[in-house]
Amino acid sequence: MYGKMHSAxxxxxxxxxxGVEVDLxxxxxxxxxxxxxDSAIREAALRVRSAVRNCGYRYPxxxxxxxxxxxxxxxxxxxFDLAIAVGILTTSGQLVMPSAGETLMIGELALDGSLRPVTGVLPMVEAARKAGFEAVLLPRGNAAEAALIGGMRVYAVDHLHELRGPEQPTSSPADVESLGEPGTPGEIAEAADAGEHHTAEDLGGGMDSLPFPVTTDSGAGIVQPILALSLEHLRYTAPVSFPASSEAIETMKEDYSDVLxxxxxxxxxxxxxxxxHNILLIGPPGTGKTMMIKRLPGILPDLTDSEALEVTQIFSAAGKLKDAHRGLIRERPFRSPHHTISGAGLIGGGGVPKPGEVSLAHxxxxxxxxxxxxxxxxxxxLRQPMEDHVVTISRARAAFTFPARVMLxxxxxxxxxxxxGSSHPQQRCTCSPARIAQYRGRISGPLLDRIDLQVDVPRPREWDMNGGSAGLSTAEMRSRVAEAQAVQSERYRRLPISWNSELYGTSLRRYANPGPEGARMLHSLLENLGLSMRSYDRILKLSRTIADLDGADRISSAHIAEALQYRNLDKAPMEEEQEI
Incomplete structure (x- = not known):
């Protein structure tokens, strides 16, 4: 006897x-x-056996x-637990699922037959949708997550006995033990007395009309299926949620107007x-570097629909999608790992690699x-992901590629x-030149080369909260960013990029042309500062963004000059040589 279910x-x-194939x-x-x-799947045999028996079914x-x-x-x-259990029950003739060929089954079984949620449901359901499946049966705890994929009917189940349907009687393990061997007249009589007996004709055309093979000969006689399985009573409907007041949300958010x-x-x-663009803030302790960067997500535009689905799938695969009832993740991720993190934790790893912090920040x-x-x-x-925007992890059997399009x-x-560099008499530097060089040498030159803005953050001089100048607020900065991003979206609508930082090759020369005067300035500074060709390209990209913020169609020498001002660590070696 052979049966086949579908899982992921x-x-x-x-x-x-x-494909979960069952043979009896x-x-x-x-x-x-x-x-x-793996070990968890091999142990499924014991979980499924106990769950089937404790739900009143008979394990073959x-x-x-x-x-x-x-x-x-x-x-x-x-x-795979749920698909294995349903496959055994349908193949042994105890259940019939007419829509099995179009239903994805996901879920972990407990020994009592209840279902526990699993991680990674969103990419699994998306794969099923692309493969032509129209329905998914899974634990209720994963239903909200699965419902994020459009075009799929979601059936949520809490316990294996719910598959019987509301019109079917339930059996206890003791009832199953009291029955004779499968296929005996006593078993069929007991089943018929317990509830309505469904014949092959009652199931809509008999066994031949089912989209999957079901053989009812268990080796000890013929057993007609007595339970016609219908999933409509398990249909999941997403609850109506009322988002929090936008005024309350804005009140809770930190604002750049708090920065003096x-x-x-x-x-x-x-x-x-x-x-x-990648950015590095350099300054003494307590000058607000961390505070300002933590406010950075507030000025970024929300994710588009395709980006939101992409990011939500990554969090689902990593088991970090906490509240699927809120829908797709719309705010851009902000990941801040501790400095003790390992390389595998940062870019991903493991026997079967999982995404790291770089991909979670995609x-x-x-x-x-x-x-x-x-x-x-x-x-x-980080050097390769910052350049290629992907992480590739190779193993003996396969290579895994994770997206890593992040702002560092x-x-x-x-x-x-x-x-x-502090001018305060109580805050004098005590480091020798060798120690300063050793400290800065912890960040390699090639990595610094990939950081577009290197900005000094001096000790603030405005301490009065009332009299100090707050400058730009988060709302004003966000408005400017949105205008510049709209210009980029229109400019690159025919290209597979969305931001100036993604320009490369021919597109970089076309859209970030500095003009004759700007080219002369760049070539001169390229020699004086000893900049690499990568730095040259990144200065052009930065100049293009500055021009977009100013509403200019072309890059001017003023835009290039401002972009060069943000290469502080490139200028530092030359200044130190001049002092010597």
């Missing part, structure tokens, strides 16, 4: 459709799961073989947000506070003690 698993952050054959009672399962006393296809793909997790002074830093942050901000305190080997793994925002002190 995660492969990196992508969902992959898996005569022989010593045993259950074998094949198809490269035969040789049960379960194949997870394709067999050459490594599979992990407990999401630091007008040039706010300008730099506006430029960074307008073009999604389409948003990755904030590295006190950047030199991170291990240099950890920082170096970082902060650091100018030296080990933190007071280099």
């Amino acid at each position: 698993c995660l492969y990196g952050i992508e969902g992959v459709m898996i 054959a005569n022989g010593l009672p045993q259950t074998n799961i094949i198809g490269l399962p 006393q035969q040789r049960v073989t379960i194949n997870l296809a394709p067999a050459d793909l490594r599979k992990e997790g407990s999401a 002074g630091q007008h040039h830093v706010k300008r730099a942050l506006t430029i960074a947000a307008a073009g999604m 389409r948003g901000i990755l904030f590295l506070d006190e950047m030199p305190e991170f291990s240099r080997s950890v920082l170096e793994v 925002a970082a902060s650091m002190n100018p030296c080990h003690c933190g007071f280099l």
